[in-house]
Amino acid sequence: MNELTLNYPFDKNTLSAVILAGGQGQRMGGIDKGLLALNDKPMICYSSALLCALIPHVFISANRHQERYAELTGCPVISDAMGWGEFDQRFEGPLAGMLTGLTYAKTDYVLFTPCDSPLISAELIFSLWENLHQQNADLSVASHGERIQPVFALLKRELKDSLLRYLQTGARKIDRFYQQHRMAIAVCSDADVFLNINTPEDHASILRKISNPLP
Secondary structure (H helix, E strand, O other): OOOOOOOOOOOHHHEEEEEEEOOOOHHHOOOOHHHOEEOOEEOHHHHHHHHHHHOOEEEEEEOOOHHHHHHHHOOOEEOOOOOOOOOOOOOOOHHHHHHHHHHHOOOOEEEEEEOOOOOOOHHHHHHHHHHHHHOOOOEEEEEEOOEEEEEEEEEEHHHHHHHHHHHHOOOOOHHHHHHOOOEEEEEOOOHHHHOOOOOHHHHHHHHHHOOOOOO
16 A cells, blocks of 8 residues: 555654554454454455555564464564563463564554454544643553543553563553553544454444445
């Protein structure tokens, strides 16, 4: 995809993106949700196409089918189990994927999105950036209505050590980690951005909303 013609609120070279595809898909019978087909294209292709058009450095955090993800997206694939000493386990939840991303990124800021939300927008990404800086925060997280959407988030890379210490205590609650730091909220009025796939019914609903399949 060609780079989108947009007014960037940030220096693109200061930002990396990580698509979180490391879950077990338990509510979908154990399938790898990033590879689930939408209009004959694996779901990972939707979010990776947008992010690669916006951001120079995009990674896939995956614990299965790493070669397939690399082939589909052209992005480097990183795993949750990559040399953290005692904390070296797979399938530890989204914070483990975030720690991987903060470890391997070389930029000051790292954006995180889930693999099973193909309707993510550039506007949401820009809002996360703008709110983090306007509120002088350590991280910003998306929200729609009354609650946050914690896996749509922008973090300073310097939070890596704090996150590692948090995980080493055995804690896994993403909201509690966020609350330990200065957190900005980026409100998004478009609820479709946060639609994800946890059931076959979710899959059918998203299919109906994707009006322009990838070529």
